Amino acid sequence: MKPATVRRTDLRYRIGLNLRAVVGRSYPRIVGANREPSWIFFEALLPLLGIAAYVFIYQSFGARSFAAAAGNTTAQAVISANTNALIASVVLGGTMVAFWLNVLWSMASQLYWEKEIGNLQLYMMAPMNRMALLGGMAVGGMVMTSMRAVSTLVAGILVFGVIFQVADPLTLLAVFFAALIALYGLGMMFASLYLLWGREAWNLSALMEEPIFFSSGFYFPVGGLFRVPGWGPIIAIIGSFVPATFGLDALRQLTLGSTAFGGQLWIFDVKTELYILVFMAVLFLILARYSLRYLETLAKREGKLTSRHQ
Amino acid sequence: MPYAVETRDLTRIFAGKKKRRIRRKRATGEGEDHLGPVTALDQVSIQIRDGELFGMLGPNGAGKTTLIKILATLLLPTSGQAFVAGHDVAKDPFPIRQRINMVSGGETSGYGLLTARENVWMFSQFYGVPSKVSKGRIDELMHTFGLWDKRDAKVRMLSTGQRQKMNMIRGFVTDPDILFLDEPTLGLDVNAARVIRDYITNWVRSQKSKTVLLTTHYMAEADQMCDRIAIIDNGKILACDTPENLKRMIRTETTFRLEVDTIRDIASFSSMEGVKNFSHTDDISKNRTHLTFILEDEGPVAEILSTITSQGKKVHSLQKSEPTLEDVFISMVGRGFE
Ligand SMILES: Nc1ncnc2c1ncn2[C@@H]1O[C@H](COP(=O)(O)OP(=O)(O)OP(=O)(O)O)[C@@H](O)[C@H]1O
Ligand SMILES: [Mg+2]
Numbered sequence: 001m002k003p004a005t006v007r008r009t010d011l012r013y014r015i016g017l018n019l020r021a022v023v024g025r026s027y028p029r030i031v032g033a034n035r036e037p038s039w040i041f042f043e044a045l046l047p048l049l050g051i052a053a054y055v056f057i058y059q060s061f062g063a064r065s066f067a068a069a070a071g072n073t074t075a076q077a078v079i080s081a082n083t084n085a086l087i088a089s090v091v092l093g094g095t096m097v098a099f100w101l102n103v104l105w106s107m108a109s110q111l112y113w114e115k116e117i118g119n120l121q122l123y124m125m126a127p128m129n130r131m132a133l134l135g136g137m138a139v140g141g142m143v144m145t146s147m148r149a150v151s152t153l154v155a156g157i158l159v160f161g162v163i164f165q166v167a168d169p170l171t172l173l174a175v176f177f178a179a180l181i182a183l184y185g186l187g188m189m190f191a192s193l194y195l196l197w198g199r200e201a202w203n204l205s206a207l208m209e210e211p212i213f214f215s216s217g218f219y220f221p222v223g224g225l226f227r228v229p230g231w232g233p234i235i236a237i238i239g240s241f242v243p244a245t246f247g248l249d250a251l252r253q254l255t256l257g258s259t260a261f262g263g264q265l266w267i268f269d270v271k272t273e274l275y276i277l278v279f280m281a282v283l284f285l286i287l288a289r290y291s292l293r294y295l296e297t298l299a300k301r302e303g304k305l306t307s308r309h310q
Numbered sequence: 311m312p313y314a315v316e317t318r319d320l321t322r323i324f325a326g327k328k329k330r331r332i333r334r335k336r337a338t339g340e341g342e343d344h345l346g347p348v349t350a351l352d353q354v355s356i357q358i359r360d361g362e363l364f365g366m367l368g369p370n371g372a373g374k375t376t377l378i379k380i381l382a383t384l385l386l387p388t389s390g391q392a393f394v395a396g397h398d399v400a401k402d403p404f405p406i407r408q409r410i411n412m413v414s415g416g417e418t419s420g421y422g423l424l425t426a427r428e429n430v431w432m433f434s435q436f437y438g439v440p441s442k443v444s445k446g447r448i449d450e451l452m453h454t455f456g457l458w459d460k461r462d463a464k465v466r467m468l469s470t471g472q473r474q475k476m477n478m479i480r481g482f483v484t485d486p487d488i489l490f491l492d493e494p495t496l497g498l499d500v501n502a503a504r505v506i507r508d509y510i511t512n513w514v515r516s517q518k519s520k521t522v523l524l525t526t527h528y529m530a531e532a533d534q535m536c537d538r539i540a541i542i543d544n545g546k547i548l549a550c551d552t553p554e555n556l557k558r559m560i561r562t563e564t565t566f567r568l569e570v571d572t573i574r575d576i577a578s579f580s581s582m583e584g585v586k587n588f589s590h591t592d593d594i595s596k597n598r599t600h601l602t603f604i605l606e607d608e609g610p611v612a613e614i615l616s617t618i619t620s621q622g623k624k625v626h627s628l629q630k631s632e633p634t635l636e637d638v639f640i641s642m643v644g645r646g647f648e
Contacts, residue, residue, distance in 0.1 A: 007408040017438030024435025032423035118419040122480075125382050126436035127407040133436075300386045303324055306379060 025136025
């Protein structure tokens with residue numbers, strides 16, 4: 001057959017195709033999602049309430065210890081420094097919650113939802129690479145959520161008077177992006193698993209919301225868990241498989257100074273944590289690619305790639 | 311020369327439902343359908359030529375969508391083979407995906423927050439169509455389909471028909487060589503359906519090597535548009551030919567249409583000598599029954615009439631007619647279509 005149009009297959013064409021696909025898939029997240037101005041309230045300001053709850057608790061504990069240490073000015077200085085560092089930790093962690101929620105609800109469960117509305121079959125039928133699809137989802141999610149997170153962070157800094165000291169902005173950026181890619185890599189991996197599990201996956205996402213807030217230390221320095229005898233370290237080690245754990249730990253060290261909390265509450269030093277994050281990012285991306293490829297074939301065999309009523 | 315689409319003994323079996331569901335269904339007595347494995351396609355062998363507008367005609371559950379999904383590389387065959395543009399769907403999907411697109415009637419794809427134009431553009435990006443080219447084509451197609459006014463409307467604000475037009479534009483914007491259309495005019499008003507039909511027909515006829523595989527419930531649509539039609543029922547291809555030849559196949563037979571008072575006892579017709587097949591549909595609003603008989607000759611007409619009148623029913627009209635595709639279907643399957 002003489003094709004009506006000769007179709008290219010060279011590498012340059014494939015790179016162009018997949019870059020376009022990434023841009024195309026991220027577009028609705030970046031442009032579409034910001035069309036409703038209500039996000040500023042729901043997704044940027046509302047999270048401040050969750051943060052505020054912890055801030056007030058830490059403040060009142062701090063005030064009590066401060067009063068108890070009356071007369072001992074050195075102890076009082078340490079207490080107020082620790083309280084401030086705790087509040088800064090909460091503002092930082094509470095801001096990053098947005099990314100975890102985005103990974104759970106807009107990455108992991110996404111393909112299942114796309115299947116229901118009939119987009120998935122159109123994606124799978126297109127010549128783009130499947131990683132371009134997941135990549136577009138991830139890039140869109142990162143950009144969209146970063147906008148929300150930065151708004152929350154700025155609001156948090158203003159409302160709670162938090163001071164961050166960034167001595168090493170380059171490492172900070174490296175840690176942030178490594179953590180983000182690892183986190184979204186995990187989301188991509190889940191996305192392909194959910195392809196087969198369908199509805200049950202929603203429950204799994206719900207199940208992974210609050211417990212991970214705890215085990216990854218979104219609202220407190222996770223090193224504290226290691227100091228809880230018995231179950232503490234176990235939870236912390238399990239929680240460390242979510243890249244947010246090391247990410248938050250390193251980000252806190254980089255913004256509060258590694259001497260904060262007397263240097264007692266960190267897991268590893270920043271460098272080690274950065275290496276672990278990079279390793280996780282690569283690992284999750286590779287796993288995502290292979291699990292999606294495997295599960296796509298399985299779904300094509302079982303007739304689960306398309307929803308029945310389409 | 312390879313075909314645009316070719317299948318060899320293509321079979322697709324869907325596994326049955328889970329046991330727990332079956333038990334519940336039995337308990338409530340609802341829906342006896344497909345508890346065990348379903349053979350959606352049964353040794354289907356078809357060949358669609360390059361440049362052909364090919365139709366698949368069949369009742370609900372015949373296997374039309376299943377066939378399209380396999381050809382669109384979304385579903386694997388259980389056995390047999392399928393080739394699109396000369397490539398095996400199971401082994402080599404990439405070159406197929408570059409050349410195909412698919413639009414289904416009643417599709418709800420896209421994102422509600424994007425505009426119609428943005429949605430189509432997004433899907434074109436998955437085929438690597440340069441943005442400028444894509445936007446140019448979209449504007450042109452929007453004019454053609456009468457969707458220009460709605461180009462910047464959010465998708466969730468579109469009516470069903472407007473949405474369907476947008477989906478059609480999505481199908482054409484990537485300039486595929488082979489387009490799969492699964493009931494593209496489903497639920498559209500007469501005008502919208504005509505615009506879409508005309509565009510499809512023109513698209514195939516005016517260009518070289520553009521192929522369409524179309525499924526439909528509408529006999530007239532298939533008759534009017536398609537170069538060749540395959541009639542499919544229960545996963546099996548019963549016949550495959552041009553609409554004229556299909557109708558000629560039953561030309562030796564005689565088709566009679568009757569409109570009578572609603573009757574219940576229709577079993578006796580099937581045992582009548584000379585009645586090849588018949589179908590009936592009740593028109594509840596008018597309290598009438600429409601009967602279509604495929605007869606070997608005009609012999610049984612008198613007996614049919616007396617059977618009806620002996621039940622005290624009135625015959626409102628009786629006409630002998632040229633066979634339509636529907637008659638071909640009735641003659642082959644032994645039941646009507648709707
Ligand atoms: N994913 C699936 N799992 C199980 N059975 C399926 C699946 N998809 C289709 N079937 C069954 O396969 C048969 C053929 O279905 P198909 O959708 O191909 O029919 P169709 O000709 O497109 O019908 P319609 O005119 O209603 O669209 C039906 O009995 C259907 O129930
Ligand atoms: Mg169908």
